[in-house]
Amino acid sequence: EAGVAQSPRYKIIEKRQSVAFWCNPISGHATLYWYQQILGQGPKLLIQFQNNGVVDDSQLPKDRFSAERLKGVDSTLKIQPAKLEDSAVYLCASSTRTAYSPYFGPGTRLLVL
Amino acid sequence: AQSVTQPDIHITVSEGASLELRCNYSYGATPYLFWYVQSPGQGLQLLLKYFSGDTLVQGIKGFEAEFKRSQSSFNLRKPSVHWSDAAEYFCAVASNTGKLIFGQGTTLQVKP
Numbered sequence: 016e017a018g019v020a021q022s023p024r025y026k027i028i029e030k031r032q033s034v035a036f037w038c039n040p041i042s043g044h045a046t047l048y049w050y051q052q053i054l055g056q057g058p059k060l061l062i063q064f065q066n067n068g069v070v071d072d073s074q075l076p077k078d079r080f081s082a083e084r085l086k087g088v089d090s091t092l093k094i095q096p097a098k099l100e101d102s103a104v105y106l107c108a109s110s111t112r113t114a115y116s117p118y119f120g121p122g123t124r125l126l127v128l
Numbered sequence: 129a130q131s132v133t134q135p136d137i138h139i140t141v142s143e144g145a146s147l148e149l150r151c152n153y154s155y156g157a158t159p160y161l162f163w164y165v166q167s168p169g170q171g172l173q174l175l176l177k178y179f180s181g182d183t184l185v186q187g188i189k190g191f192e193a194e195f196k197r198s199q200s201s202f203n204l205r206k207p208s209v210h211w212s213d214a215a216e217y218f219c220a221v222a223s224n225t226g227k228l229i230f231g232q233g234t235t236l237q238v239k240p
Binding site: 057063070115118120 | 132229232233
């Protein structure tokens with residue numbers, strides 16, 4: 016079984032630029048999560064999708080972050096414009112509808128200069 | 129509010145020695161608890177989870193954890209540590225929507 020795929024793996028941008036990350040969950044997984052992991056901290060949920068609907072986006076900075084999951088499969092997370100404090104690893108995870116232990120992708124490491 | 133505390137930021141043990149990583153949680157209902165491991169540059173891998181039943185949970189790679197409701201704890205243990213266990217370990221609790229709330233993490237260093 017293929018795991019959660021993410022791209023790119025690394026990205027370096029300057030502040031005020033925009034960036035997008037892509038995630039392909041495990042086939043058949045209805046629930047998709049985006050977590051932000053700042054260096055030295057545990058991951059923090061940004062947004063949770065159930066199929067193509069949003070379950071929780073309470074900690075998503077909506078003035079600059081956006082996410083979509085068209086057709087309930089792949090997802091894209093965008094930051095526009097980026098700030099220095101957005102430097103982090105962005106982890107995508109997926110799970111079946113009834114599971115509580117998601118599978119995590121390798122993450123995208125973002126550095127904002 | 130739900131929260132997870134991992135009191136030890138960094139732990140060093142000798143190879144072959146036993147290991148215990150501490151985790152305390154705050155959650156109103158019966159918690160769903162997890163331990164994940166993260167090697168440098170890698171994503172998170174699930175070691176074990178507790179949903180209900182036997183309070184001593186066995187996981188992969190020889191790890192186990194014990195749920196103690198009276199102490200609000202879910203400590204991770206391993207009887208004999210290998211050099212390959214050096215990594216960062218995260219304890220987490222799940223909300224009723226499946227969202228995971230993570231602790232700050234404990235970095236494990238293994239001395240030869």
